[in-house]
Amino acid sequence: MIGFLRLRSGSADTVDRVPIIEHNRRMTDPVRAYVDKTRVAYDVVAQSYADLLRDSVAESTWERLVLGAYAEIVRGPVVEAGCGTGRITAHLATCGVDIRGVDLSPGMITTARAEYPGLDFSVGSFLELGLPDASLGGLVSWYSLVHTPPEVLPRAFTEFARVLRPGGRLLLGYKAGNAKRTLTSGYGHAIELDVYEHRPEHIAELIAGAGLTETMRLVRAAEEPERQPQAYAMAVKPPGRG
Numbered sequence: 001m002i003g004f005l006r007l008r009s010g011s012a013d014t015v016d017r018v019p020i021i022e023h024n025r026r027m028t029d030p031v032r033a034y035v036d037k038t039r040v041a042y043d044v045v046a047q048s049y050a051d052l053l054r055d056s057v058a059e060s061t062w063e064r065l066v067l068g069a070y071a072e073i074v075r076g077p078v079v080e081a082g083c084g085t086g087r088i089t090a091h092l093a094t095c096g097v098d099i100r101g102v103d104l105s106p107g108m109i110t111t112a113r114a115e116y117p118g119l120d121f122s123v124g125s126f127l128e129l130g131l132p133d134a135s136l137g138g139l140v141s142w143y144s145l146v147h148t149p150p151e152v153l154p155r156a157f158t159e160f161a162r163v164l165r166p167g168g169r170l171l172l173g174y175k176a177g178n179a180k181r182t183l184t185s186g187y188g189h190a191i192e193l194d195v196y197e198h199r200p201e202h203i204a205e206l207i208a209g210a211g212l213t214e215t216m217r218l219v220r221a222a223e224e225p226e227r228q229p230q231a232y233a234m235a236v237k238p239p240g241r242g
């Protein structure tokens with residue numbers, strides 16, 4: 001849930017409103033370590049990420065194929081959880097989807113707002129979205145689980161399932177495999193960031209464990225400059241589940 005830290009700066013009468021993530025207080029150490037490391041890294045790379053990937057959906061047949069299919073079947077409202085600089089949120093909006101974006105990194109959100117001023121972006125964590133139960137028709141996690149340690153994944157899927165209404169649709173894009181890498185540079189900057197591949201069979205177990213039904217699973221070979229196969233999944237919240 002997003003809160004605001006009230007800071008005094010300049011004259012005694014000046015009060016700035018600085019967004020914080022309230023659930024920081026309730027995070028366990030592995031969760032806090034992952035969240036803090038990820039936020040810091042993406043704050044550093046935000047503008048370079050936008051510059052490098054601005055046209056990437058137009059250049060990727062696979063992304064357009066999967067996102068286009070999702071746009072045809074999902075009914076809003078939809079949240080892209082881990083929207084980064086907004087390229088996927090913007091593409092789905094262009095396809096007619098009622099969508100907004102949420103991301104951990106204030107830097108990514110500032111850049112997303114500048115890139116796509118007509119769309120709604122806010123700072124927040126998909127581990128605690130601060131939305132009512134069953135309030136969304138769709139939730140998209142497009143490569144936003146790539147930094148989530150395996151032990152934290154069940155918590156993310158529980159939150160995804162909680163906010164979907166019955167009939168609501170989950171869409172995932174992720175790196176397929178079983179490896180973990182720690183980057184020391186990325187997008188032209190020195191950063192420290194863990195990147196996890198996930199096994200499609202394990203993702204299917206997490207989907208089922210959260211009470212969702214997997215409806216599509218697609219794994220494709222790596223294409224230059226990718227290092228590993230890429231996977232996509234869709235799931236639906238069964239009717240009758242709260």
Ligand SMILES: C[S@@+](CC[C@H](N)C(=O)[O-])C[C@H]1O[C@@H](n2cnc3c(N)ncnc32)[C@H](O)[C@@H]1O
Nearest residue numbers: 042082083084103104105124125126142143144
């Ligand atoms: C590889 S980028 C993908 C961004 C966007 N979905 C895209 O495809 O361009 C991963 C993004 O996930 C965000 N992220 C990672 N963990 C998150 C969390 N717990 N809550 C919200 N955003 C998260 C990061 O801040 C980063 O912007």
